[in-house]
Amino acid sequence: MANIIDGKAVSAQVKEDIRQEVEQLKAKGIEIGLAVVIVGDDPASQVYVKNKEKACETVGFNSYKYALPAETTEEELLALVDKLNKDDKVDGILVQLPLPKHLDDKIIINNIRPDKDVDAFHPVNVGKIMIGDYSFLPCTPAGVMELIKSTGTDVAGKECVVIGRSNIVGKPQAMLLLHQNGTVTITHSKTKNLKEVCARADILVAAVGRAKMVKADYIKEGAVVIDVGMNRDENGKLCGDVDFEDCKEKAGYITPVPGGVGPMTIAMLMKNTLTAGKEHHGVN
Numbered sequence: 074m075a076n077i078i079d080g081k082a083v084s085a086q087v088k089e090d091i092r093q094e095v096e097q098l099k100a101k102g103i104e105i106g107l108a109v110v111i112v113g114d115d116p117a118s119q120v121y122v123k124n125k126e127k128a129c130e131t132v133g134f135n136s137y138k139y140a141l142p143a144e145t146t147e148e149e150l151l152a153l154v155d156k157l158n159k160d161d162k163v164d165g166i167l168v169q170l171p172l173p174k175h176l177d178d179k180i181i182i183n184n185i186r187p188d189k190d191v192d193a194f195h196p197v198n199v200g201k202i203m204i205g206d207y208s209f210l211p212c213t214p215a216g217v218m219e220l221i222k223s224t225g226t227d228v229a230g231k232e233c234v235v236i237g238r239s240n241i242v243g244k245p246q247a248m249l250l251l252h253q254n255g256t257v258t259i260t261h262s263k264t265k266n267l268k269e270v271c272a273r274a275d276i277l278v279a280a281v282g283r284a285k286m287v288k289a290d291y292i293k294e295g296a297v298v299i300d301v302g303m304n305r306d307e308n309g310k311l312c313g314d315v316d317f318e319d320c321k322e323k324a325g326y327i328t329p330v331p332g333g334v335g336p337m338t339i340a341m342l343m344k345n346t347l348t349a350g351k352e353h354h355g356v357n
């Protein structure tokens with residue numbers, strides 16, 4: 074039986090470390106603020122935003138929520154982003170995606186000040202990740218790295234396979250593994266012999282969006298298996314890209330869904346916001 078990686082416990086520890094640092098900053102009169110902008114009434118987005126507000130409360134950040142109606146125009150949203158860019162109380166800005174169809178994610182993100190872009194989606198931050206000179210790491214891939222670290226696994230020299238090449242998970246994930254000297258293969262929907270490629274991996278990260286696609290024959294005995302996927306199974310139950318029941322005997326370490334990568338994403342958002350706040354206040 075594999076060791077189950079407890080994302081809730083790891084994320085709680087990350088948040089506790091942040092909380093303590095925030096307390097010390099407050100004693101020096103420094104407060105950290107995160108602005109979260111949500112447009113429309115997508116139910117999943119509402120839940121994510123609520124969880125982000127809750128996390129802010131846990132670590133001691135000020136959170137500023139801007140809930141805008143679905144028919145908000147690009148001009149109106151950009152005006153809000155501009156206001157938040159200039160607001161000294163706001164250290165981090167997060168625009169919850171996806172935006173309603175008439176709004177272009179790219180235009181909005183490109184207008185967030187890079188040093189307040191705590192999601193690390195702005196092209197400047199994406200470029201910095203590429204060259205390994207960054208302040209912010211994209212939250213989900215950074216959370217995955219923390220989970221790998223929690224297993225005591227040294228990434229250096231390991232065969233790492235990432236399934237998925239999206240801009241928010243797969244590609245940055247591969248870069249972070251590479252920065253830690255993994256030998257990295259990125260796979261996608263056109264990859265041939267996916268099963269065989271995955272079965273080479275000492276560290277396998279699945280970010281596909283296909284319920285329980287990764288079966289035991291995709292994994293190497295003893296591998297670290299990290300499941301980013303968030304899907305619904307045939308009964309409407311939340312599940313990952315990895316068939317947990319099928320893989321749990323063969324993997325060395327495995328993340329559950331829920332309770333694996335999910336909680337880490339928000340914890341890493343808090344970490345980025347703290348980094349931004351410290352930079353803005355000139356604290357190391």
Ligand code: NDP
Nearest residue numbers: 213237238239242261262280281282301302303334335338
């Ligand atoms: P995308 O849909 O943007 O990307 C999916 C990737 O998987 C694509 O690169 C695609 O390949 C690849 N893919 C699709 N089908 C196959 C296949 N049969 N074999 C191999 N590769 C395939 O998804 P995201 O990266 O945004 O998200 C992936 C999953 O992670 C989703 O379930 C999402 O909900 C979840 N997620 C979870 C987060 C968390 O906090 N836990 C945060 C973000 C995402 P191609 O490029 O060729 O189309």
